Amino acid sequence: MVTRFVLPAFILAFALSCGTAQADEPDVWFAAGTATVKARLAVKPNTRKAKNIILFIGDGMGVTTVTAGRIFDGQSRGGQGEENALSFENFPHTALVKTYNSNQQVPDSAGTASAMNTGVKTRAGVLGITAAAHRANCSEALANSVPTFAERAATQGKAIGVVTTTRITHATPAAVYAHSADREWEGADDLPPDALQQGCKSIAQQLIEFSPGPGIAVALGGGRGKFDASLLSSWRSRFPDGRLIADRTALAALDPAKAGHVLGLFNKSHMAYMQDRTAQTTEPTLSEMTAKAIEILSHTKQGYFLMVEGGRIDQAHHEGVAGKALLEVQEFSKAIQTAFDKVDLKDTLILVTADHSHSFTMAGYPTRGNPILGLVTENDEHGDPLDVPALALDGQPFTTLGYYNGPGAVTGPRPAPSTAANAKQQALIPTADHFANATNSAETHGGEDVPLYAAGPWSHLADGVIEQNVIYHIMSHAYGWRTP
Ligand SMILES: [Mg+2]
Numbered sequence: 001m002v003t004r005f006v007l008p009a010f011i012l013a014f015a016l017s018c019g020t021a022q023a024d025e026p027d028v029w030f031a032a033g034t035a036t037v038k039a040r041l042a043v044k045p046n047t048r049k050a051k052n053i054i055l056f057i058g059d060g061m062g063v064t065t066v067t068a069g070r071i072f073d074g075q076s077r078g079g080q081g082e083e084n085a086l087s088f089e090n091f092p093h094t095a096l097v098k099t100y101n102s103n104q105q106v107p108d109s110a111g112t113a114s115a116m117n118t119g120v121k122t123r124a125g126v127l128g129i130t131a132a133a134h135r136a137n138c139s140e141a142l143a144n145s146v147p148t149f150a151e152r153a154a155t156q157g158k159a160i161g162v163v164t165t166t167r168i169t170h171a172t173p174a175a176v177y178a179h180s181a182d183r184e185w186e187g188a189d190d191l192p193p194d195a196l197q198q199g200c201k202s203i204a205q206q207l208i209e210f211s212p213g214p215g216i217a218v219a220l221g222g223g224r225g226k227f228d229a230s231l232l233s234s235w236r237s238r239f240p241d242g243r244l245i246a247d248r249t250a251l252a253a254l255d256p257a258k259a260g261h262v263l264g265l266f267n268k269s270h271m272a273y274m275q276d277r278t279a280q281t282t283e284p285t286l287s288e289m290t291a292k293a294i295e296i297l298s299h300t301k302q303g304y305f306l307m308v309e310g311g312r313i314d315q316a317h318h319e320g321v322a323g324k325a326l327l328e329v330q331e332f333s334k335a336i337q338t339a340f341d342k343v344d345l346k347d348t349l350i351l352v353t354a355d356h357s358h359s360f361t362m363a364g365y366p367t368r369g370n371p372i373l374g375l376v377t378e379n380d381e382h383g384d385p386l387d388v389p390a391l392a393l394d395g396q397p398f399t400t401l402g403y404y405n406g407p408g409a410v411t412g413p414r415p416a417p418s419t420a421a422n423a424k425q426q427a428l429i430p431t432a433d434h435f436a437n438a439t440n441s442a443e444t445h446g447g448e449d450v451p452l453y454a455a456g457p458w459s460h461l462a463d464g465v466i467e468q469n470v471i472y473h474i475m476s477h478a479y480g481w482r483t484p
């Protein structure tokens with residue numbers, strides 16, 4: 001059961017307008033519509049200086065993923081689904097974000113996260129360096145490093161937190177604290193010898209050496225395999241007060257007032273998908289990590305900057321398994337709810353966005369309330385639901401959710417699709433895995449704009465259609481930084 005927001009009045013009316021209207025009750029729809037306008041009229045811009053900023057990134061959470069995730073979440077609680085709202089959909093301000101990299105029409109997660117964290121767009125595959133440097137070129141990277149938002153925040157005494165469900169050294173979290181010619185230089189073994197010789201450092205080492213200020217206060221995620229014994233021992237000697245933890249029990253037991261620095265590495269690689277978790281799983285959820293990170297960071301008088309990534313939405317999409325991705329969206333939404341409940345929106349800016357979209361589609365003419373992972377069942381000629389799934393021209397039924405490309409690609413006659421929660425949705429093009437093994441198929445990112453949702457100080461700057469690097473500039477304005 002997901003606890004709903006304790007909503008400020010202006011958002012409450014807004015939420016009610018979405019939650020109670022029924023298609024067969026025109027008065028309810030009408031009243032909800034006027035209530036929504038009234039609520040919008042009551043929204044007053046918050047122009048106070050933000051003490052804290054939390055940037056939530058749903059990796060790969062494009063608009064279709066949000067819509068399908070909202071229906072999935074609503075149906076999992078017994079509703080029809082379409083009327084539901086994910087936690088962040090009740091935020092008062094939104095914008096559309098253009099995600100392309102400086103050299104790529106459909107972007108990757110390193111270039112996009114760098115845009116948000118440095119204020120400038122850059123090439124795909126690189127972290128915290130400008131587009132003047134080429135990917136995988138160490139000396140060019142060293143000459144073209146650009147400060148990250150967290151580095152600037154640290155000079156102002158802000159505590160820094162990074163939380164993710166992927167490896168803590170993976171592209172999205174790495175963009176908070178690292179500068180690298182290549183997103184794949186996660187551990188020392190991942191760097192080519194000449195790069196090491198030229199002075200480039202692994203992303204894991206940069207996490208531990210992060211400066212200025214007292215280092216990263218809280219880092220929680222997977223990726224233990226990228227930290228060898230000598231790195232962990234330098235972490236221990238830099239932070240003698242620190243806590244190095246490896247499971248959910250240890251996280252729960254941390255006293256936030258006395259935690260010191262915390263490095264939580266809960267898996268050798270990425271953390272477990274929600275779909276794969278059992279009662280035996282010893283990893284915390286994204287919500288649990290988010291809650292603890294906020295509790296710890298809140299003890300810093302000058303405030304904090306926290307980046308929280310729902311990192312496996314993207315990876316489930318790459319596998320072409322929508323059911324897996326939507327469970328990750330549901331947990332991501334819960335983590336945002338958790339943050340919302342813990343902070344004061346008077347002094348904390350919360351931004352929720354995606355780095356890029358996916359080739360994910362929601363289509364056909366399914367009837368209202370049709371199971372979101374199910375086969376399309378249409379309405380009859382009077383608009384009432386039929387009781388058998390629609391058939392395509394090849395005589396087979398089809399699912400509402402699908403991918404343009406990836407491992408679900410069907411070559412030859414199309415079999416009847418599976419609607420199991422772990423099924424690969426059918427797709428058209430059997431695209432190769434761009435990043436790992438080119439003989440495997442992986443679904444690709446999508447190039448359309450992604451949403452940005454905002455609440456708290458200066459959240460009204462999230463408006464219109466913006467370039468992705470503008471997110472950095474919204475955050476720096478909210479902190480009251482002067483433009484250089
Ligand atoms: Mg990511």
Ligand SMILES: [Zn+2]
Binds near residue numbers: 060109314315318445
């Ligand atoms: Zn991806």
